Amino acid sequence: MSASPRHLFIGIGSAMAVVASLAGCTQKSDSTTADGAVQVVAKDDACEVSKKDIPAGHLKLDVENRGSKVTEVYVLFPDDRIAAERENIGPGTKASITAEVKAGDYEIACKPGMKGDGIRQKVTVTGAATAKRSPEMDAAVAAFRQYVQTQADETLPKAKEFTDAVRAGDVEAAKKAYAASRIGWERTEPVAESFGDIDPKVDVREDGLEAGQDPAKDWTGWHRLEKALWQDGKIGDREKELADLLDKDLQDWVKRVGTAEITPTSMANGAKELLDEVSRNKVTGEEERYSHTDLIDFKGNVEGAQKSFELLKPVAAKNDPQLVTELDKQFAALNTLLDKYRADKNGYDFTSYDKVGETERKELSDGVNALAEPLSKLAAAVTK
Structure with missing residues (x-):
């Protein structure tokens, strides 16, 4: 397997603890798109997230890369396990990420150049709702x-x-x-x-x-x-x-x-x-x-x-x-x-x-x- 953030992940079912916010993250207005998606704007030096309080259930991220580098976007548990991800988002392009999330603390990370720990924004998922399944x-x-x-x-x-x-x-x-x-x-x-x-x-x-x-x-x-x-x-x-x-x-x-x-x-x-x-x-x-x-x-x-x-x-x-x-x-x-x-x-x-x-x-x-x-x-x- 390649060098990847997944190599940092530990412990299925680890307790979700609040993690410190990281420098370089930008919080935008608390809003979503008409279909309920959270907007993420990835730049070379920022990761702008439109909403930090998210209801439990299905999560959709609409990602736009406004930077000059290919980027990756991750939804991470506090221990860096991946809840969802999308790689290879080119400059000037858009992508969507769909995942199921339960109540707890998460981070959305943008990784310009697809290297390092990324620029991160803390988000909180609240509510008892779970994703509906047929x-x-x-x-x-x-x-x-x-x-x-x-x-x-x-x-x-x-x-x-x-x-x-x-x-x-x-x-x-x-x-x-x-x-x-x-x-x-x-x-x-x-x-x-x-x-x-x-x-x-x-x-x-x-x-x-x-x-x-x-x-x-x-x-x-x-x-x-x-x-x-x-x-x-x-x-x-x-x-x-x-x-x-x-x-x-x-x-x-x-x-x-x-x-x-x-x-x-x-x-x-x-x-x-x-x-x-x-x-x-x-x-x-x-x-x-x-x-x-x-x-x-x-x-x-x-x-x-x-x-x-x-x-x-x-x-x-x-x-x-x-x-x-x-x-x-x-x-x-x-x-x-x-x-x-x-x-x-x-x-x-x-x-x-x-x-x-x-x-x-x-x-x-x-x-x-x-x-x-x-x-x-x-x-x-x-x-x-």
Whole structure:
């Protein structure tokens, strides 16, 4: 996984405490648009929020980037877990964010240049109201949780095959088992933030470590072992310790699935943000920079995003049938494009990504972006 604010997140269900306001935030008039949306104006040096007292339930942010840099906007819990987000909002462009929020203290953060902690504005969500859900949406959440649980359960034996090889000091066997051990995780990444600190423990890249962290001591998970196997070509005592830790963290992940906070909007928003990450890190080859197994991760991510969409489709089809038609089309197109690089129709033997040329990578990037644009509208479609 890329360097991302999600690597700061801890503790599902942490108590919401009031946090100190940060410099550079600007409070505008206490107002919303006609449809109840909170207006957010992102600038290079300010994050202007039109309303600081927000009713519980469905939250919509209408974001406008008036700065000179590409920006990101987040709705954050006090412990920096993400309630909602939208990345890659270009200068002079607008975007909408839809989420479900309960009573408590939050921050809206604008991140010009998509770096740092962002410029933040405190907001308070009040009231006992909760987002209204239809039986179809409740069914979609339940089915997606079961899907995630199945993926997590099935990951454990595949991961153990990988870590057993590491513990045995067998570099070639570990290489062979590496990519397969990750597929289940990649499929569940639309809701990875709901697992708290599991993501940075198992899936962080070296350049995703926080400031002050020491790679020799603090870098754990798959990618640390990937580097040892492909770049260093050897397994030492530290790698064997990391194999044990990976097993432990994945077992913790399996236990967390049942209590993770999953909502229709987190499913929809997570699928879209995952596609953004694919475009940002997997299409570029940064994710699996040593093993070059990026296309396997890529396929797992698309499958997870598509599962989220398919479960939400009955609701979205009622509210925005044209959007559903477009999403069906773009998912099919991207899957067809990925199939060009797999050795068999149903398997996960994909072309090593270092063999994929720049023209082909551009084609993959265009396919991801063509899907991400309509996918950004899915959350709004399921909350109409």
